[in-house]
Amino acid sequence: MEEVDHLAHERNKAQFDVEAMKIVWAGSRHAFEVSDRMSRLVASDPAFRKDNRATLSRKELFKNTLRKAAYAWKRIVELHLSEEEASKLRFFVDEPAYTDLHWGMFVPAIKGQGTDEQHQKWLTLAYKMQIIGCYAQTELGHGSNVQGLETTATFDPKSDEFIIHSPTLTSSKWWPGGLGKVSTHAVIYARLIIDGRDHGVHGFIVQLRSLDDHLPLPGITIGDIGMKFGNGAYNTMDNGVLQFNHVRIPRNQMLMRVSQVTREGKYVQSDVPRQLVYGTMVYVRQTIVSDASSALSRAVCVAVRYSAVRRQFGSQDGGPETQVIDYKTQQSRLFPLLASAYAFRFVGEWLKWLYMDVTKRLQANEFSTLPEAHACTAGLKSLTTTATADGIEECRKLCGGHGYLCSSGLPELFAVYVPACTYEGDNTVLLLQVARFLMKTVSQLGSGKQLVGTTAYMQRAEHLMQCTSDVRSAEDWLKPSFILEAFEARALRLAVTCAKNISKAPNPEEGFSQLSPDLAEAAVAHCQLIVVSKFIDKIQGDIDGMGLKEQLQALCGIYALSLLHKHLGEFLSTGCITPKQAALANEKLRSLYAKVRPNAVALVDAFNYTDHFLGSILGRYDGNVYPKLYEEAWKDPLNDSVVPDGYHEYVRPLLKQQLRTAKL
Numbered sequence: 255m256e257e258v259d260h261l262a263h264e265r266n267k268a269q270f271d272v273e274a275m276k277i278v279w280a281g282s283r284h285a286f287e288v289s290d291r292m293s294r295l296v297a298s299d300p301a302f303r304k305d306n307r308a309t310l311s312r313k314e315l316f317k318n319t320l321r322k323a324a325y326a327w328k329r330i331v332e333l334h335l336s337e338e339e340a341s342k343l344r345f346f347v348d349e350p351a352y353t354d355l356h357w358g359m360f361v362p363a364i365k366g367q368g369t370d371e372q373h374q375k376w377l378t379l380a381y382k383m384q385i386i387g388c389y390a391q392t393e394l395g396h397g398s399n400v401q402g403l404e405t406t407a408t409f410d411p412k413s414d415e416f417i418i419h420s421p422t423l424t425s426s427k428w429w430p431g432g433l434g435k436v437s438t439h440a441v442i443y444a445r446l447i448i449d450g451r452d453h454g455v456h457g458f459i460v461q462l463r464s465l466d467d468h469l470p471l472p473g474i475t476i477g478d479i480g481m482k483f484g485n486g487a488y489n490t491m492d493n494g495v496l497q498f499n500h501v502r503i504p505r506n507q508m509l510m511r512v513s514q515v516t517r518e519g520k521y522v523q524s525d526v527p528r529q530l531v532y533g534t535m536v537y538v539r540q541t542i543v544s545d546a547s548s549a550l551s552r553a554v555c556v557a558v559r560y561s562a563v564r565r566q567f568g569s570q571d572g573g574p575e576t577q578v579i580d581y582k583t584q585q586s587r588l589f590p591l592l593a594s595a596y597a598f599r600f601v602g603e604w605l606k607w608l609y610m611d612v613t614k615r616l617q618a619n620e621f622s623t624l625p626e627a628h629a630c631t632a633g634l635k636s637l638t639t640t641a642t643a644d645g646i647e648e649c650r651k652l653c654g655g656h657g658y659l660c661s662s663g664l665p666e667l668f669a670v671y672v673p674a675c676t677y678e679g680d681n682t683v684l685l686l687q688v689a690r691f692l693m694k695t696v697s698q699l700g701s702g703k704q705l706v707g708t709t710a711y712m713q714r715a716e717h718l719m720q721c722t723s724d725v726r727s728a729e730d731w732l733k734p735s736f737i738l739e740a741f742e743a744r745a746l747r748l749a750v751t752c753a754k755n756i757s758k759a760p761n762p763e764e765g766f767s768q769l770s771p772d773l774a775e776a777a778v779a780h781c782q783l784i785v786v787s788k789f790i791d792k793i794q795g796d797i798d799g800m801g802l803k804e805q806l807q808a809l810c811g812i813y814a815l816s817l818l819h820k821h822l823g824e825f826l827s828t829g830c831i832t833p834k835q836a837a838l839a840n841e842k843l844r845s846l847y848a849k850v851r852p853n854a855v856a857l858v859d860a861f862n863y864t865d866h867f868l869g870s871i872l873g874r875y876d877g878n879v880y881p882k883l884y885e886e887a888w889k890d891p892l893n894d895s896v897v898p899d900g901y902h903e904y905v906r907p908l909l910k911q912q913l914r915t916a917k918l
């Protein structure tokens with residue numbers, strides 16, 4: 255039967271070159287080609303089927319994940335895939351698995367904190383998956399407070415070993431992914447004790463399970479921590495619990511790039527800052543920002559396509575009803591999310607560049623940009639994951655009742671995604687790290703110190719603290735200089751107000767604690783400014799392709815002005831803009847929604863997602879939603895029999911009893 259594209263009329267309206275936008279979205283032609291090839295490879299292979307996850311029991315689900323991970327590795331080896339291709343393939347398999355932690359944290363932890371000899375020994379094994387590793391930092395009693403971890407690594411000079419021990423229940427490692435059932439090794443974080451002296455938290459490589467029979471090694475208690483939020487979802491992952499009872503490891507298994515313990519038991523701190531022990535978190539937070547754009551774009555793709563298919567009300571003279579995407583309220587909820595997906599993509603690209611830059615500098619023993627890299631990765635991780643988790647849920651609501659069905663793909667996407675607001679640093683805790691960085695920067699204003707990077711705008715404090723916006727027409731709000739000035743002035747004024755209020759407290763720590771809700775808001779304002787400014791930079795760079803710049807300008811305007819609308823109280827109370835200018839911003843926003851409307855479906859097509867990856871009937875490329883929803887319902891195991899199990903035991907007796915009562 256010929257396939258009908260129910261969204262063809264939408265695609266025909268597009269005013270830009272979708273193929274060219276696919277390249278911009280992917281980052282380069284090469285990145286597009288790799289991504290396209292890997293997504294098709296996964297989608298065309300029945301071994302990667304994922305539409306039955308919600309109905310599997312935990313054990314079936316987990317075994318299925320093990321099968322897929324092994325099969326993915328087989329394909330990676332058979333096809334001689336590069337690291338880039340392999341990581342894309344895993345991404346499109348789209349199932350949280352122990353391999354995420356092996357490749358995403360265990361390997362980077364050794365790379366970042368290990369010495370050359372440690373790389374040689376451990377990375378060689380890890381790259382071939384001859385050992386499988388996880389990242390065991392968090393404990394039952396402490397996650398955010400890394401300095402509060404209780405596991406100990408006591409140096410024994412007689413045997414030249416560390417004794418790893420869990421002294422309390424709360425010191426049990428708790429949460430690490432891949433730990434519960436699979437990992438043979440872990441990078442664990444423990445307090446280094448030498449001769450009774452506590453040198454703080456350090457990383458150690460510890461073997462957990464036998465490479466022969468997979469049983470835990472002596473002194474190690476290990477298991478899964480239990481079911482998590484949602485059916486399927488993150489339950490494919492074996493987040494684990496781990497206790498050590500005086501487990502001995504050789505001295506050379508302490509990760510020794512940052513500091514060393516000599517044979518004589520001397521603690522040597524090298525020139526590199528102690529904070530490099532936290533380096534893996536900086537790396538992963540950076541990857542999480544790009545992942546946010548992937549998760550949000552996926553939800554938005556579903557909601558945009560379905561909103562174009564769905565019709566409700568407004569039929570005149572027997573004509574078709576209104577597509578729900580044409581309701582202005584739908585647009586005002588949906589298009590800022592579409593714009594955010596693009597915004598997070600571009601800020602993710604920039605953050606990757608920043609991370610690579612800081613890594614190069616660290617290798618050359620240049621540490622000055624580390625605090626900024628920490629603040630940017632922490633702040634943007636917090637901002638983008640919060641917005642994405644909220645955005646996925648909003649997309650579910652934008653799809654009405656059908657969004658609540660698992661077959662919409664949105665409930666599972668939300669359940670898998672929402673812990674990103676917690677892992678790799680609770681989002682509020684991370685905002686407070688940004689706030690500390692901002693307070694330090696504000697304290698340097700007027701000192702003559704040159705401010706660079708993302709705080710360079712504060713150099714113009716004198717102007718930004720007293721300026722009023724020159725916006726006179728709705729059209730003015732499209733000019734980058736007006737948008738940037740408003741966002742800069744708001745961010746700086748919020749930060750300076752916090753600093754002033756802190757200075758009134760008996761001491762800075764007390765002041766910081768009292769002001770922390772305001773500080774978190776100031777941090778959000780600073781991070782939003784970063785995202786807006788990187789979006790503007792992107793548009794001002796080289797962008798080829800018919801109509802691309804116009805579309806991206808519209809999306810950038812929507813991102814910035816919808817934030818301005820959402821945080822209007824801050825823009826007005828800090829005096830950055832007037833109520834009249836706020837009204838003009840709204841007027842512009844409405845016109846931008848109208849500009850994006852005919853392009854909306856094409857703008858989500860540019861994400862180039864296969865139906866397999868989207869995993870959503872509502873988001874199908876061909877828009878053939880209703881027949882497929884109907885078909886899918888019949889596949890539910892409850893529909894295997896017409897009369898359900900339990901009818902004879904529990905329903906029939908009730909009905910019979912009612913009959914008897916009725917006769918009485």
Ligand SMILES: CCCCCCCCCCCCC/C=C/C(=O)SCCNC(=O)CCNC(=O)[C@H](O)C(C)(C)COP(=O)(O)OP(=O)(O)OC[C@H]1O[C@@H](n2cnc3c(N)ncnc32)[C@H](O)[C@@H]1OP(=O)(O)O
Nearest residue numbers: 344345354358391397398399400401529532628677678679
């Ligand atoms: C298909 C393949 C996919 C690959 C993708 C892989 C991704 C997979 C991800 C998905 C799986 C999720 C797995 C999840 C894993 C985890 O969750 S691991 C555990 C993560 N844990 C945390 O994030 C803990 C959060 N807490 C902290 O980071 C810190 O404790 C703290 C909050 C930052 C406080 O640190 P602390 O030392 O106690 O205190 P301070 O006194 O505040 O800081 C001291 C100074 O150090 C600076 N600093 C802090 N952190 C860093 C850092 N990371 N880098 C650089 N500098 C840092 C801080 O600013 C202070 O500086 P000064 O003010 O100058 O002293």
Ligand SMILES: Cc1cc2nc3c(=O)[nH]c(=O)nc-3n(C[C@H](O)[C@H](O)[C@H](O)COP(=O)(O)OP(=O)(O)OC[C@H]3O[C@@H](n4cnc5c(N)ncnc54)[C@H](O)[C@@H]3O)c2cc1C
Nearest residue numbers: 389390391392396397398429430431673676677678679682
């Ligand atoms: C799905 C998932 C996977 C994970 N994977 C791993 C892994 O592979 N390896 C690993 O080591 N860990 C892992 N973790 C653990 C994760 O890193 C921690 O849960 C996270 O860092 C948050 O720490 P916490 O649980 O201690 O939260 P808490 O710090 O206890 O947070 C509780 C509340 O207290 C607030 N709070 C805490 N401190 C402050 C403060 N100073 N100021 C203001 N408010 C504060 C928080 O905002 C939050 O609202 C994972 C967690 C999850 C959910």
